Amino acid sequence: MSSVSRRQLLCSSSLGLAAALPDFALGAQFGEKGKSASLDLSQFEPRSMLHVKQTPVTRAKYPIVDVHTHLCFSRKSVAGVSLDPERKYLATPRELLEVMDGKNIAALINLTGGFGSGLEDAIAHFDKAHPGRFFTLTEPCYNRFLEPGYPRIQAEAIAQAQRAGAKGLKILKTLGLHLRENITTGKLVGVDDRRFDPMWDACGQLKMPVAMHVSDPVAFFTPTDRFNERFEELNNHPDWSYYGKDFPSNAEILAARDRMIARHPRTQFLLLHVGNFAEDLEFVSGTLDRFPNTSVETAARLNELGRQPRAARKFFEKYQDRIMIGTDAIPHAENYPQQVFGDKLYEIYVRFLETEDEYFDYAPAPIPPQGRWQIYGIGLPDEILKKVYYQNAERLFGLKIRTP
């Protein structure tokens, strides 16, 4: 769809925007002749007048392994901590396969497989029902965190999950931002807490990669005010802000993560959301340089990568063996318009990676949900595309996908 014709903003917000446009540009409804008018930000829907190339991308050039999807979640979460092993399924395999076959998506990695009986159920539901098309990761059983001997219990749970068919371990931002000493109350548990050392070690010994999300966009750690570039998003979801209270800063969380990674050089860490700092690719490069046991993926960060296309292209060239495509796709996710699983989502990722199109939407929603800007494609060459699309994921997770 043309970026020129798209409705670009639907976000509601109360931040007034002083429009310094002449009267004739504002239309009859604004201001008196010769005076500037004010316009509510939620009403601002600029239509780009730019005429630029629009490459129709309907299908990925090579098969994709999407390393970051959520096809099911825990039935019960309290204060951001998933406690119930039982799974709530967000889509049927048939629904997913229809989109996958159309867009050349070979496989989806479902990160939130849970643990115990829920994990076994998720693997039966997806992986075993459609071999080679779905792979599932396990998650820590935080519901047992208060039991004596939790470090050993959790390490054993990793081995059990692998026997059940799990391909790795997923860490949600629970660790560092939600899990507390009494699970939902008390002091926050740090990402480098020693009680998880046996779990990280077990992952290394069993060759189970750890897909790790810690922290969040750096704007979520600053005040939700007129200077915040993600004001509308945070204004719509005040609970997404980690500013104030007893939350650590983004820098503190990433430093704790890096201390933990340094202690576990034999464990592979897939640092989700471009290492959780796509706003600072130099910082992410530093992490990748320091820790050869780390790699990154792209999920929900096209907004960041695509607004710095020259730096992003260099980043992909330099770390082409350690970057994977991930989307954070969630079927039917109204609260996450940038992540709704479907044709549009994949078309945007493919357009960003394969073309040099300029100034287009980074999300399938008719708004810029992660900030008011557009993105630019980085037009990767075929050899890098193949690595980012499936070869790096095959190597990390020990998979073999069917290629034509």
Ligand SMILES: [Zn+2]
């Ligand atoms: Zn995710």
